[in-house]
Amino acid sequence: MSKQTIYYTLTDEAPALATASLLPIFGAFAKEADIELKLTDISLASRIISSFSDLLPADKQAEDGLKFLGDLTASPEANIVKLPNISASLPQLYAAIKELKTQGYDLPDYPENAQTDAEKDVLARYSKVLGSAVNPVLRQGNSDRRAPAAVKGFARKNPHSMGKWSKTSTSHADYMRDGDFYSSEQSVTMDSAQTVKIEFVGKDGSVEVKKTLPLLAGEILDSMNISCAKLRAFFEASLQEAKKDNIMWSVHLKATMMKVSHPIVFGHAVTVFYKDVFEKYSELFKEIGVNPNNGLGSVYDKIQTLPEAKQEEIKQAIQACYDTRPELAMVDSDKGITNLHVPSDVIVDASMPAMIRNSGKMWGRDGKAHDAKAVIPDSTYARIYQETINFCKTNGAFDPVTMGTVPNVGLMAQKAEEYGSHDKTFEIAAAGTMRIVDANGNVLMQHAVEKGDIWRACQTKDAPIRDWVKLGVTRARQSDTPAVFWLDENRPHDNQLRNKVETYLKDHDTNGLDIRIMSYNEAIRFSMERIIRGEDTISVTGNILRDYLTDLFPILELGTSAKMLSIVPMLEGGGMYETGAGGSAPKHVQQLMEENHLRWDSLGEFLAVAVSFEELGIKHNNEKAIILAKCLDKATGKLLDTNKSPSRKSGEIDNRGSHFYLALYWAQELATQTENAELATKFSPLAKALAAKETTIVAELAAVQGKPAGLSGYYHINLEEVTKIMRPSDTFNQALASL
Amino acid sequence: MSKQTIYYTLTDEAPALATASLLPIFGAFAKEADIELKLTDISLASRIISSFSDLLPADKQAEDGLKFLGDLTASPEANIVKLPNISASLPQLYAAIKELKTQGYDLPDYPENAQTDAEKDVLARYSKVLGSAVNPVLRQGNSDRRAPAAVKGFARKNPHSMGKWSKTSTSHADYMRDGDFYSSEQSVTMDSAQTVKIEFVGKDGSVEVKKTLPLLAGEILDSMNISCAKLRAFFEASLQEAKKDNIMWSVHLKATMMKVSHPIVFGHAVTVFYKDVFEKYSELFKEIGVNPNNGLGSVYDKIQTLPEAKQEEIKQAIQACYDTRPELAMVDSDKGITNLHVPSDVIVDASMPAMIRNSGKMWGRDGKAHDAKAVIPDSTYARIYQETINFCKTNGAFDPVTMGTVPNVGLMAQKAEEYGSHDKTFEIAAAGTMRIVDANGNVLMQHAVEKGDIWRACQTKDAPIRDWVKLGVTRARQSDTPAVFWLDENRPHDNQLRNKVETYLKDHDTNGLDIRIMSYNEAIRFSMERIIRGEDTISVTGNILRDYLTDLFPILELGTSAKMLSIVPMLEGGGMYETGAGGSAPKHVQQLMEENHLRWDSLGEFLAVAVSFEELGIKHNNEKAIILAKCLDKATGKLLDTNKSPSRKSGEIDNRGSHFYLALYWAQELATQTENAELATKFSPLAKALAAKETTIVAELAAVQGKPAGLSGYYHINLEEVTKIMRPSDTFNQALASL
Known part of the structure; x- marks a missing residue:
């Protein structure tokens, strides 16, 4: 494996189409810093095909891109740019299978009611690609999310609409x-690695083992009941x-x-x-x-x-x-x-x-x-x-023009907390006791339950907690911003967590940092009191709060959570850079098919790739990579300021046009920066050429719009065909090729 | 001066009448612990008389009780029980003068429009007795207020009415x-003792000295403008x-x-x-x-x-x-x-x-x-x-049955903060600058002001702050309760204060104590989150919050702030024990005059005297005093539980009846306690006698009710006459005298 490789994901729908235009630009710029961007296909179609490759002819087989990237997460060298993908519902899976069949893929039907072993095997294969199948494989780390400076600056200058609040609101x-x-939570930290049992004890004393759970030493185990x-x-x-x-x-x-x-x-x-x-x-x-x-x-x-x-x-x-x-x-x-x-x-x-x-x-x-x-x-x-x-x-309402920001460092790795509880959640069938028994037969926790109650257990492993504490401290240091660990003293789970946080904080140099521990209400209040004064506060939270807060604050600050920078620093040292939430935008694809206008905004990709370059540059002491990153961020800022983001309307600037301006501004920033003369010299001609030919390129990009794009695949796109659609400006393509 | 003396104040209206019945009881019990209770007259009438004693004949002169007690506050031996008194408005002053004249006091009229030097002298003498004239003289310390255990316990068992809250309330x-x-506050701490000037600088550059202020080293000086x-x-x-x-x-x-x-x-x-x-x-x-x-x-x-x-x-x-x-x-x-x-x-x-x-x-x-x-x-x-x-x-609404309590330790001594600002408050006459200039001519603080603005300066001396910190720590230790210093980090004054608090806390052993510093919002929220869980939190606050919180929480907890124990530990080591707020109850006097029923509740006196005994016992190592205190508290609790507080209605138990039951229960507690055999032996006969004669005594006390009491003075009472009215049960009086 090259040490200077970025793995860029080919996903689905709009982001996949945008990739055909954007990746060649990233690739052309990156090679000047000896960085290679490799495309890995993790689209729904490719995941289906690879699941059945052993049953398909050689020319129809596909590599399992997701498995490849999943394995890669164990390497400190992992540097993955992850675009939004389809979390397939059943109807989407049916449609994808149907499309692949028309393309000559002899796939079995989805067995709605699997009976035979063969059917069950097919079902198992399809089940693996259903739903949220990608993130659990790739997110081998905690979460580090923030509003990038360019996005925050843009939102302050161009505030989204925010409804006023009445003091007499009754909401x-x-x-x-x-x-x-909340009221029933119990929690323990395991002294040693062992396998515990989740048991239901009936009113008649009968014991039913609902599940056995292998636990690591130091793992926090909770149980609770509604x-x-x-x-x-x-x-x-x-x-x-x-x-x-x-x-x-x-x-x-x-x-x-x-x-x-x-x-x-x-x-x-x-x-x-x-x-x-x-x-x-x-x-x-x-x-x-x-x-x-x-x-x-x-x-x-x-x-x-x-x-x-x-x-x-x-x-x-x-x-x-x-x-x-x-x-x-x-x-x-x-x-x-x-x-x-x-x-x-x-x-x-x-x-x-x-x-x-x-x-x-x-x-x-x-x-x-x-x-x-x-x-x-x-x-x-x-x-x-x-x-x-x-x-x-x-x-009163928050003011996007003046408000500070609340970045998040979230405990996410290894299915932490409630988000890993699905296989340990039970709807109770009859009155009795739910309990967890350790290897020696001691009851660790128990709840009296009634029919219909919902009982669950949650696990949180120690290594992710250590990493999360480290990440919180690192983010506080790098951002020079106060960081608050959100831990509710009335929650048994949080008290277990607090013990660890207080211990692991001692492993780090927190000198000069403002690191606090507060209950959720205190923490959100503290953060809100600060944001209305224009001050920032890092929230260091568990898994659900990670999810909730990285919607709440971005939506209030930016009007959307899709523009957040989302980094997964892997437990093993690598990094994944997610390019914003918001799904893979099927309506965008429809518009492209009908009007050849793609309104997908690649802002998330610009931001993620910049961080990807930066981290790689730091790791490999690659100065050029760091300069590429800095200049890319500046170009993104300029793109926002000059309003060169895609319009929703056909005939106006679309995804391709915004990519052109990104390339133009990026080249200009590189040409005028003074830190690395070689890069400046290299990009100067491109900057001049793109500026000189701006009118031509914009015209060439606009010319194709207004008629159907001629896209033959939806789930399983033909990359060559899509590239032709997405790179219609010869002038722009030639200028890039001259690098 | 005897070392075992409690100074009990004779004040005005209902509390003064009650004193005629209650003080003989306290006195009789106290002498068994070698304690003397001395009555000091600080009534409005006596303050008027003493102000003019140099102009009155010898038989009409009076000692200046307030001056005597004021001087006493400088002694570590001061032990003063202070009852509510009249803060005289002008109409009250007129009425008192009129009454004294009818009693043969040849007093000058109040000069509404004093012109001559003689008139101005008279006005100055009357001004000294007007308004809140007593507290500033006696409150030579900070404030320590709490709901006594007996009162809190009674409120939990007999909760006052509390309106429900709707989640859709628009209030x-x-x-x-x-x-x-708040927005304009500025604050400095003086490095050295010096006299500063408050100046107004006009738009034309003219400087007017509004006031000169001598300041001590370490004094905090604030200025602010509305x-x-x-x-x-x-x-x-x-x-x-x-x-x-x-x-x-x-x-x-x-x-x-x-x-x-x-x-x-x-x-x-x-x-x-x-x-x-x-x-x-x-x-x-x-x-x-x-x-x-x-x-x-x-x-x-x-x-x-x-x-x-x-x-x-x-x-x-x-x-x-x-x-x-x-x-x-x-x-x-x-x-x-x-x-x-x-x-x-x-x-x-x-x-x-x-x-x-x-x-x-x-x-x-x-x-x-x-x-x-x-x-x-x-x-x-x-x-x-x-x-x-x-x-x-x-x-939802607080629940008096389950809620915890919020005692207060308040910075009050030496006119701390806003409450001492009246002579440094100015309504601005014209646009310009208000500023404070130090002895070297340096501008310490300044505000641009407009006509009509309200500008003021506040002082807080260092010694009271030191004492207040000590008191906070002491109260936290004695109550084994978390204590929160309420200091708003957005207030310049509070930040000056915080510096001192953090320094002075180091002078004390805070080991094992939970002492925190929080902004007002955080502090009240923290306290409220605790009280709904039945937990107590000491509020350690500045002067205004002292005043506000010792109404807010008592009213929510007890339905009234009149039942709070209010102690002023003097800066010089003595103590003053205030017997509850709520004024001197003129309506009660009216009822006594018409129906010979006094509904004044001496609960505050019971509680204050118990603490007075206790402190005196600790100071003089007087075991009997401490036991008297403990038993008095128990008797008070029993009195509340058995509903022997005064009724509002004539014919039912009144102030005198409740005093009898206090004496009965107190004697019983003393007779049955086992810590001091001498006291048990001493009080056993009284306990028996009072219990045996309960019906007779209650009947004798009831017999006088229903007709006018025959009170000849209102402001200037005749203590002998009042004593006859207030002690109508010979049986009770004889039993007490037998001690």
Whole structure:
């Protein structure tokens, strides 16, 4: 393996198309610093093909790019630029298989109901590519996210819209006060490596081993339980309170990521809100397969098999619920999609910042914004939103022009905390005790449980914690910014973590650094008091807060979390540079296909590659790489300032045009910098050529727009074909080639 | 001076009457521990008499009790039990003079308009007894206040009413964001003792010395300014916002204590709210002497000299204001007294806790409770109320049954901070600069000021700060409770203070103590998070927060601040034990005069005397005194538990009856304690006698009620006469005498 290689990922949809234009630019510039950018295909299509390569002819086989990169994460030399990819739902998988078949890939169908061993084998292969299959393989480290200086500067000069807050806003977050995970959490740190058992003990004394867990020494193990009865009572009380107070009601969960526990919680919200319907049609709904965990939408889906009259009766029963319940917040008031239709529609880490940005309001049935009760049942993290709401009521809306920033260093590696709990989460079938027993038979933790309760265990390994503490200190030092470890003294898990943090902090030189430990409420309040004064504060948090805060603050600061720099410093010393959230933008592809205009903004790639260059330069003492990085950042800043980001409209500047300006500004920065004469000399002609031919190149790029692009593959693109589409300016291509 | 003396104050009105019954009991018990209780007269009447004793015949002269006690504060042996006294207003002074004259005291009249030297001498003598004349002389130390265990325990068992809070409450505190004292504060610590000058520099460069201030080394000197223009703009914006948001409006100040600055601020609130009236009648109001600083009441007062028609016209103009303004909170809706009628009617430290206790509501014109915008213009301390309101919205009302307590250690000695600023407060007459110049001519601090601004300087001496830090540590140690120094890092004054606190903390053994420094918001939040968990937190604060918090928390915890134990550990080593706030209760006297029922509750005296005994016992190694104290506390607890406090109704148990039960329970506790056999033996017969004769004594005490008491003096009581009235049970008196 070359020591000067950056692995750039080929993913899906819009970012993949953009890569065909952008990577040649990065490659041309990088080679002047003896850096090679290698493209690794981890697209959904390639992951399908490689999963079945042993069954395909030689010319149809593909390397397993994801496995290659996964292996690479174990090397200190890993330097991976990771673009957004498809986390495939079943419909997307079907479509991809279908497309590949038309391209001559003799793939087996997805076995909906696998019976034979062969079918089960096929199912297992497909299961590996379904859902969030890439990040768990590549994210072999903790998380370091921040708003890059250029982005923050741009947002200050071009503030996004921010709704004003009234001091008399009645909006608030509502959460359980007991019976939730927060109230029931227990936590231990393992003295030694051993295998523990998760057991259910029935009322009759029978013991059922639910799972065995091998644990490492120093690993933190938690268990907690949500009471089904208290959860339902909470929903009912909250609904009645909202009705009485005449405020709109909404529920906010993370049913996508917390894929086992949160759909159940969501289901309870649905069956409590529509209690009359679910009680009346209890038997019928069972028969036709209604699953409230999939939302009210499931009712509308499943009743389609019923006679019209019956359907109408049920729909009227649903309507009748609205008379006795508070107004329900809408996800899409035009289409009548309520907050309770689909569990994945209201994802707390996106929906709460949106509400806070919108004056604390959500959308009502009338299509207008109203104050709302935001129900976030488990109180563990709900409190931070109430704190933020209270802060906005007191101090008014945040001002993107003046506000400071809150970067995050997050504990993420090795499925830390709740995000690794899915296989240790159980919906309790009967009353009894859930307990964890160590290798010697000692009960480490136990909870009395009732039918319907949701019990779970979470693990947090020691090595990631050590690394996270180090990362927090490093970030504080490098940014010269106060860093706050968010640890709630009322959480047993956090107290275990705090012991480690206090110990591991001693391993580092913290002299002159402002490092604090605060509970979540204190920490967010402290951070908010600072941002309204224009001051920055690093949040050093666990895994869920990492996720929530890197939406909350970016959305308030920048209007989006897609422009964050997201770095995964690997536990083994390498680094992965993620190019922003926001998905792979299927609508962008559609526009390209119809109008040959790609509105994908490669800003995330510009920022990530700059850091990738910089880290590589530091690691290999490659001065040119560091200068390339600096100049790329300056070029990105100039691109933002001169408004050369892609427009949404065909006929105006698109992704390709913005790449041209990046190349122009980057070359100009390199030509005029004085740190490295060789680079200046090298890039001077390119800078001049691109500047001289700006009009021609822009015209050539514009000329192709307005008609279909002629894209033959969607999931499995032909890179040669896409390159032709994405590099239509001969003048620009020749200038680059002359380097 | 005896080393075992407690100085018990004879004050005014109800507490003075109660003393005639209670002091003989204390005296009888105390002598068994070789303690003498000496009565010192500091009543308003005695202060008047002693001021003119050089002009009165020998038999009408009086010792200056206040001067005697004031001198005593300089002695480490001082042990003073201080009861509530009259802070005389002019009408009260007139009435007292009149009464004394009828008793044959040949006193000069109060010279309303003193011209001659003789008149000025008389005015100066009367001025010394006017207003808050006692506390500044006696409070030669900092402040140590807490809810005694017996009181707290009683409140938990017998919780006062507490309004529920809605999560959708729109009530809030509103305050200036700039242009106020908080935003403009500057602060220095003096290196050396010297005299500085407060100067006004006019736009023409002319310098006027407003005051010279001798300062000690280590003294903290602050200056700050409130912008008149910004204050008025804030009021206007706040009124318009309240109108738009349809919320009731109210203003909360401390015009009594902050007697120079706050009436001016109140005046601006009045003239902004009734802008149309004050603009239209500007000239007329000047002629007839309307002073808006005295409230809208001043308008109603002064227009009485005008013709009926004109009065009516003005009243209608006032009414018309209510159409364009938000609803105004009422002090007394029955009588039509609004929040803006009288500056002393809405005293922030009492009104805000009342609002918080009443579900965040104030009273509207309709006699019903409504959400309100509580305007507290200067933001320095306003934030704590908004924090408390947000906390109640989030967590619901506090529960007196379970909540912890927040004792206070307050910096009070030597007119610390704002409470000593009256003679250094100036309403600015013309634009220019206010500055403080040191002995060498260096400008220490300066503010650009405009006409109408309110500029002030505050002093805080070093010795009280040292003592306050020591007291905080001592209280934390003695109560085994976390202590928080409330210091706002955004306040220059507090940062000067913080330097000293951090230094002086090193002088003490803080090993094992939880002592923290937090900003006000952090500190109150921390304290509230703890009290809802039943945990106690000592607040160690500056002078204003001392005053505010010892109302806020007691009112929430106990329903009143009158039951707090208030100790002033003197800087010189002595101690003063104050017997609760709440005034001297003129209405109680009226009831006694008419029905011979005194409903005064001597609880404060019971508690204060117990501490007085305890401190004296510790100081003189007097074991019996300590046991007397312990048993008195237990007796007080039993008295509360058995509901032997005075009833409000004639015919039921009154102040005298409760004293009997105190004596009974106290004697019983002493008889049954096993620490000191001598005391047990001594009190055993009394305990038996009182128990045996309970029915007789209660009957004798009840027998006198229902008819006028025959009290001949009001301000200047005849102690012999009062003693007869207050000790009507021969059986009880004889039992006591047998000790």
